[in-house]
Amino acid sequence: MVKPWPIPARTLAIAALFVVPLLVLLVWARVVLGIGPGAGARVPAYVVRLALPDGTRAVDLPPVLGPADASRPLVVIDAGHGGHDPGASGEGSLREKQLTLALALALRDALLAQGHVRVALTRSDDRFLALDERSGIARRLHADLFLSIHADSAPSADAGGATVYTLSDRGSDAVADALAQRENRADTINGVNLAGQSGTVSSILVDLSRRAMRGRSLRLADLILREGQGAVRFHVDPRREAAFVVLKSLDLPSALLEAGYISNAADARAMTDKAWRNGFAHAVARAIAIFLAEQESRPLGA
Numbered sequence: 001m002v003k004p005w006p007i008p009a010r011t012l013a014i015a016a017l018f019v020v021p022l023l024v025l026l027v028w029a030r031v032v033l034g035i036g037p038g039a040g041a042r043v044p045a046y047v048v049r050l051a052l053p054d055g056t057r058a059v060d061l062p063p064v065l066g067p068a069d070a071s072r073p074l075v076v077i078d079a080g081h082g083g084h085d086p087g088a089s090g091e092g093s094l095r096e097k098q099l100t101l102a103l104a105l106a107l108r109d110a111l112l113a114q115g116h117v118r119v120a121l122t123r124s125d126d127r128f129l130a131l132d133e134r135s136g137i138a139r140r141l142h143a144d145l146f147l148s149i150h151a152d153s154a155p156s157a158d159a160g161g162a163t164v165y166t167l168s169d170r171g172s173d174a175v176a177d178a179l180a181q182r183e184n185r186a187d188t189i190n191g192v193n194l195a196g197q198s199g200t201v202s203s204i205l206v207d208l209s210r211r212a213m214r215g216r217s218l219r220l221a222d223l224i225l226r227e228g229q230g231a232v233r234f235h236v237d238p239r240r241e242a243a244f245v246v247l248k249s250l251d252l253p254s255a256l257l258e259a260g261y262i263s264n265a266a267d268a269r270a271m272t273d274k275a276w277r278n279g280f281a282h283a284v285a286r287a288i289a290i291f292l293a294e295q296e297s298r299p300l301g302a
Protein backbone atom coordinates (compact mmCIF):
# COMPACT_ATOMS: atom_id res chain seq x y z
CA MET A 1 0.00 0.00 0.00
CA VAL A 2 1.27 3.40 -0.81
CA LYS A 3 1.00 6.19 1.72
CA PRO A 4 -1.37 8.82 0.28
CA TRP A 5 0.25 12.13 -0.73
CA PRO A 6 -0.92 15.02 1.48
CA ILE A 7 -2.02 17.05 -1.59
CA PRO A 8 -3.57 15.09 -4.43
CA ALA A 9 -1.37 15.15 -7.56
CA ARG A 10 -4.34 16.39 -9.58
CA THR A 11 -4.64 19.54 -7.42
CA LEU A 12 -0.91 20.15 -7.77
CA ALA A 13 -1.10 19.80 -11.54
CA ILE A 14 -3.94 22.31 -11.75
CA ALA A 15 -2.08 24.75 -9.49
CA ALA A 16 1.06 24.40 -11.59
CA LEU A 17 -0.99 25.10 -14.68
CA PHE A 18 -1.72 28.61 -13.30
CA VAL A 19 1.44 29.33 -11.35
CA VAL A 20 4.06 28.38 -13.94
CA PRO A 21 2.79 30.71 -16.74
CA LEU A 22 2.43 33.50 -14.17
CA LEU A 23 6.05 33.06 -13.05
CA VAL A 24 7.23 33.00 -16.66
CA LEU A 25 5.26 36.20 -17.34
CA LEU A 26 6.76 37.93 -14.27
CA VAL A 27 10.31 36.98 -15.24
CA TRP A 28 9.68 38.13 -18.83
CA ALA A 29 8.25 41.48 -17.67
CA ARG A 30 11.21 42.00 -15.32
CA VAL A 31 13.91 41.10 -17.80
CA VAL A 32 12.54 42.24 -21.15
CA LEU A 33 10.28 45.16 -20.28
CA GLY A 34 12.17 46.22 -17.15
CA ILE A 35 9.01 46.50 -15.03
CA GLY A 36 8.35 44.95 -11.67
CA PRO A 37 9.93 45.21 -8.20
CA GLY A 38 13.20 47.14 -8.22
CA ALA A 39 12.94 47.96 -11.92
CA GLY A 40 13.07 51.72 -11.33
CA ALA A 41 16.51 51.52 -9.78
CA ARG A 42 17.86 49.46 -12.66
CA VAL A 43 20.65 50.98 -14.70
CA PRO A 44 20.50 50.04 -18.40
CA ALA A 45 23.22 47.55 -19.17
CA TYR A 46 23.80 49.05 -22.61
CA VAL A 47 22.72 51.94 -24.85
CA VAL A 48 21.88 51.43 -28.49
CA ARG A 49 23.39 54.11 -30.72
CA LEU A 50 22.40 54.32 -34.37
CA ALA A 51 24.92 55.93 -36.65
CA LEU A 52 22.95 58.16 -39.04
CA PRO A 53 24.62 60.10 -41.83
CA ASP A 54 25.19 63.63 -40.53
CA GLY A 55 24.27 65.18 -43.89
CA THR A 56 27.70 66.72 -44.38
CA ARG A 57 29.92 63.70 -44.90
CA ALA A 58 31.05 63.02 -48.43
CA VAL A 59 29.59 59.71 -49.50
CA ASP A 60 31.60 57.50 -51.82
CA LEU A 61 31.08 58.49 -55.42
CA PRO A 62 29.19 55.93 -57.49
CA PRO A 63 30.79 54.43 -60.62
CA VAL A 64 30.35 56.33 -63.88
CA LEU A 65 28.98 53.98 -66.51
CA GLY A 66 28.99 54.16 -70.30
CA PRO A 67 31.64 55.49 -72.71
CA ALA A 68 35.10 55.99 -71.18
CA ASP A 69 35.31 59.39 -72.95
CA ALA A 70 35.07 62.01 -70.16
CA SER A 71 33.91 64.67 -72.64
CA ARG A 72 30.61 62.83 -73.06
CA PRO A 73 27.72 64.37 -71.09
CA LEU A 74 27.09 62.80 -67.68
CA VAL A 75 23.54 62.15 -66.47
CA VAL A 76 23.04 61.52 -62.75
CA ILE A 77 19.86 59.59 -61.98
CA ASP A 78 18.59 59.77 -58.44
CA ALA A 79 16.26 57.03 -57.18
CA GLY A 80 14.25 58.77 -54.46
CA HIS A 81 14.20 57.57 -50.84
CA GLY A 82 15.83 54.29 -49.77
CA GLY A 83 17.04 52.51 -46.65
CA HIS A 84 15.10 53.59 -43.56
CA ASP A 85 13.19 56.15 -45.66
CA PRO A 86 10.62 54.09 -47.61
CA GLY A 87 8.85 57.08 -49.21
CA ALA A 88 5.13 56.72 -49.90
CA SER A 89 3.30 53.43 -49.40
CA GLY A 90 1.09 51.56 -51.84
CA GLU A 91 -0.99 48.40 -51.68
CA GLY A 92 0.39 45.67 -49.43
CA SER A 93 4.14 45.94 -49.00
CA LEU A 94 4.71 48.16 -52.05
CA ARG A 95 6.97 51.10 -51.17
CA GLU A 96 8.00 54.11 -53.21
CA LYS A 97 11.72 53.40 -52.65
CA GLN A 98 11.38 50.09 -54.57
CA LEU A 99 9.63 51.72 -57.53
CA THR A 100 12.09 54.62 -57.75
CA LEU A 101 15.03 52.22 -57.82
CA ALA A 102 13.45 49.98 -60.47
CA LEU A 103 12.62 53.04 -62.61
CA ALA A 104 16.12 54.50 -62.16
CA LEU A 105 17.73 51.21 -63.20
CA ALA A 106 15.49 51.03 -66.29
CA LEU A 107 16.42 54.60 -67.23
CA ARG A 108 20.11 53.83 -66.71
CA ASP A 109 19.84 50.86 -69.10
CA ALA A 110 17.93 52.91 -71.70
CA LEU A 111 20.53 55.70 -71.60
CA LEU A 112 23.45 53.27 -71.80
CA ALA A 113 21.77 51.52 -74.75
CA GLN A 114 21.92 54.82 -76.68
CA GLY A 115 25.70 54.65 -76.25
CA HIS A 116 26.24 58.42 -76.21
CA VAL A 117 26.03 59.54 -72.60
CA ARG A 118 27.67 58.57 -69.35
CA VAL A 119 25.41 57.62 -66.45
CA ALA A 120 25.77 57.48 -62.67
CA LEU A 121 23.18 56.50 -60.08
CA THR A 122 23.08 58.14 -56.64
CA ARG A 123 22.05 54.73 -55.34
CA SER A 124 21.79 51.32 -57.00
CA ASP A 125 20.60 49.45 -53.93
CA ASP A 126 18.34 49.97 -50.94
CA ARG A 127 20.34 52.55 -48.99
CA PHE A 128 19.58 55.85 -47.33
CA LEU A 129 21.07 59.04 -48.72
CA ALA A 130 20.43 62.50 -47.33
CA LEU A 131 19.06 64.93 -49.91
CA ASP A 132 22.23 67.03 -50.04
CA GLU A 133 24.28 63.87 -50.57
CA ARG A 134 22.25 63.17 -53.70
CA SER A 135 22.82 66.60 -55.23
CA GLY A 136 26.38 66.49 -53.84
CA ILE A 137 27.13 63.37 -55.91
CA ALA A 138 25.94 65.17 -59.06
CA ARG A 139 28.04 68.23 -58.25
CA ARG A 140 31.17 66.30 -57.38
CA LEU A 141 30.90 64.24 -60.56
CA HIS A 142 30.41 67.47 -62.60
CA ALA A 143 27.17 66.11 -63.99
CA ASP A 144 25.46 67.77 -66.95
CA LEU A 145 21.98 66.81 -65.86
CA PHE A 146 20.31 65.61 -62.66
CA LEU A 147 17.03 63.73 -62.65
CA SER A 148 15.42 62.61 -59.40
CA ILE A 149 12.78 59.90 -59.76
CA HIS A 150 9.86 59.51 -57.38
CA ALA A 151 6.33 58.13 -57.20
CA ASP A 152 3.60 60.41 -55.93
CA SER A 153 0.81 59.62 -53.52
CA ALA A 154 -2.51 61.29 -52.75
CA PRO A 155 -5.38 60.67 -50.33
CA SER A 156 -7.71 60.28 -53.33
CA ALA A 157 -7.21 57.01 -55.23
CA ASP A 158 -8.38 58.86 -58.38
CA ALA A 159 -5.29 61.07 -58.55
CA GLY A 160 -3.00 59.59 -61.18
CA GLY A 161 -0.43 60.23 -63.87
CA ALA A 162 3.12 61.47 -64.06
CA THR A 163 4.30 64.98 -63.16
CA VAL A 164 7.57 66.76 -63.85
CA TYR A 165 8.79 69.24 -61.29
CA THR A 166 11.43 71.87 -61.66
CA LEU A 167 12.82 74.02 -58.90
CA SER A 168 11.19 77.22 -57.84
CA ASP A 169 11.53 79.31 -54.73
CA ARG A 170 7.81 79.04 -54.31
CA GLY A 171 5.61 76.09 -55.25
CA SER A 172 3.19 76.60 -58.12
CA ASP A 173 0.23 75.57 -55.96
CA ALA A 174 -0.74 74.13 -52.61
CA VAL A 175 -0.46 70.55 -53.90
CA ALA A 176 3.10 71.19 -55.08
CA ASP A 177 3.94 72.79 -51.73
CA ALA A 178 2.61 69.81 -49.81
CA LEU A 179 4.56 67.41 -52.01
CA ALA A 180 7.77 69.40 -51.64
CA GLN A 181 7.32 69.39 -47.89
CA ARG A 182 6.80 65.64 -47.87
CA GLU A 183 9.83 64.91 -50.05
CA ASN A 184 11.98 67.40 -48.15
CA ARG A 185 11.13 65.82 -44.81
CA ALA A 186 13.68 63.09 -45.49
CA ASP A 187 16.37 65.56 -44.47
CA THR A 188 15.02 66.63 -41.13
CA ILE A 189 15.68 63.10 -39.93
CA ASN A 190 19.18 64.05 -38.84
CA GLY A 191 17.90 67.07 -36.97
CA VAL A 192 19.22 69.40 -39.64
CA ASN A 193 16.68 71.28 -41.69
CA LEU A 194 18.44 71.72 -45.01
CA ALA A 195 15.47 73.66 -46.36
CA GLY A 196 16.75 76.68 -44.44
CA GLN A 197 19.99 76.91 -46.40
CA SER A 198 18.63 78.97 -49.27
CA GLY A 199 19.65 82.21 -47.50
CA THR A 200 23.28 81.62 -48.41
CA VAL A 201 22.64 81.96 -52.11
CA SER A 202 22.35 85.69 -52.51
CA SER A 203 24.87 87.00 -55.01
CA ILE A 204 23.75 88.35 -58.34
CA LEU A 205 25.96 85.91 -60.18
CA VAL A 206 24.38 82.94 -58.49
CA ASP A 207 20.97 84.39 -59.22
CA LEU A 208 21.78 84.80 -62.92
CA SER A 209 23.18 81.30 -63.13
CA ARG A 210 20.11 79.91 -61.43
CA ARG A 211 17.84 81.76 -63.83
CA ALA A 212 19.67 80.23 -66.76
CA MET A 213 19.50 76.82 -65.15
CA ARG A 214 15.81 77.28 -64.44
CA GLY A 215 15.21 77.92 -68.13
CA ARG A 216 17.16 74.83 -69.08
CA SER A 217 15.37 72.72 -66.49
CA LEU A 218 12.01 73.90 -67.86
CA ARG A 219 13.12 72.85 -71.34
CA LEU A 220 14.05 69.41 -69.99
CA ALA A 221 10.60 69.13 -68.39
CA ASP A 222 8.93 70.10 -71.68
CA LEU A 223 10.90 67.46 -73.57
CA ILE A 224 10.01 64.75 -71.05
CA LEU A 225 6.33 65.65 -71.48
CA ARG A 226 6.66 65.66 -75.28
CA GLU A 227 8.63 62.45 -75.65
CA GLY A 228 6.60 60.70 -72.96
CA GLN A 229 3.34 61.02 -74.89
CA GLY A 230 2.04 57.54 -75.63
CA ALA A 231 4.40 55.72 -73.26
CA VAL A 232 3.57 57.61 -70.08
CA ARG A 233 0.16 58.71 -68.82
CA PHE A 234 0.58 62.22 -67.50
CA HIS A 235 -1.33 64.00 -64.78
CA VAL A 236 -3.91 66.54 -66.04
CA ASP A 237 -1.60 69.28 -64.76
CA PRO A 238 1.78 67.64 -65.42
CA ARG A 239 4.34 70.45 -65.30
CA ARG A 240 4.90 72.07 -61.96
CA GLU A 241 7.39 73.97 -59.90
CA ALA A 242 8.16 73.29 -56.27
CA ALA A 243 10.87 74.02 -53.75
CA PHE A 244 12.58 70.65 -53.67
CA VAL A 245 15.67 70.54 -51.47
CA VAL A 246 17.20 67.84 -53.67
CA LEU A 247 17.18 70.27 -56.63
CA LYS A 248 18.46 73.25 -54.65
CA SER A 249 22.13 74.23 -54.74
CA LEU A 250 22.48 72.47 -58.07
CA ASP A 251 24.01 74.59 -60.80
CA LEU A 252 23.04 72.16 -63.49
CA PRO A 253 19.76 71.43 -65.28
CA SER A 254 17.67 69.32 -62.98
CA ALA A 255 14.16 68.00 -62.56
CA LEU A 256 12.17 65.74 -60.30
CA LEU A 257 9.96 63.25 -62.07
CA GLU A 258 7.02 61.67 -60.29
CA ALA A 259 6.45 58.68 -62.56
CA GLY A 260 2.92 58.08 -61.30
CA TYR A 261 0.87 57.71 -58.14
CA ILE A 262 1.68 54.74 -55.93
CA SER A 263 -1.75 55.38 -54.37
CA ASN A 264 -3.47 54.87 -57.75
CA ALA A 265 -4.11 51.19 -58.61
CA ALA A 266 -3.50 51.57 -62.36
CA ASP A 267 -0.34 53.64 -61.87
CA ALA A 268 1.04 51.24 -59.25
CA ARG A 269 0.36 48.31 -61.57
CA ALA A 270 2.15 50.09 -64.41
CA MET A 271 5.19 51.04 -62.34
CA THR A 272 5.60 47.48 -61.04
CA ASP A 273 5.47 46.17 -64.64
CA LYS A 274 8.88 45.73 -66.29
CA ALA A 275 7.57 46.37 -69.82
CA TRP A 276 5.93 49.63 -68.73
CA ARG A 277 9.11 50.72 -66.98
CA ASN A 278 11.06 50.05 -70.20
CA GLY A 279 8.65 52.19 -72.20
CA PHE A 280 8.89 54.93 -69.61
CA ALA A 281 12.70 54.70 -69.54
CA HIS A 282 13.09 54.89 -73.32
CA ALA A 283 10.79 57.92 -73.54
CA VAL A 284 12.70 59.77 -70.81
CA ALA A 285 16.06 58.70 -72.30
CA ARG A 286 14.93 60.14 -75.66
CA ALA A 287 14.00 63.43 -74.01
CA ILE A 288 17.40 63.55 -72.28
CA ALA A 289 19.25 62.82 -75.54
CA ILE A 290 17.40 65.62 -77.36
CA PHE A 291 17.98 67.97 -74.43
CA LEU A 292 21.73 67.31 -74.35
CA ALA A 293 22.03 67.66 -78.12
CA GLU A 294 20.28 71.04 -77.94
CA GLN A 295 22.53 72.22 -75.10
CA GLU A 296 25.61 71.24 -77.06
CA SER A 297 24.53 73.22 -80.09
CA ARG A 298 23.40 76.19 -77.98
CA PRO A 299 25.86 76.77 -75.10
CA LEU A 300 24.80 78.66 -71.97
CA GLY A 301 24.50 82.40 -72.60
CA ALA A 302 24.07 82.01 -76.36
Ligand SMILES: [Zn+2]
Binds near residue numbers: 080081087150151183
Ligand atom coordinates in the same frame (compact mmCIF):
# COMPACT_ATOMS: atom_id res chain seq x y z
ZN1 LIG B 1 9.20 60.61 -53.13
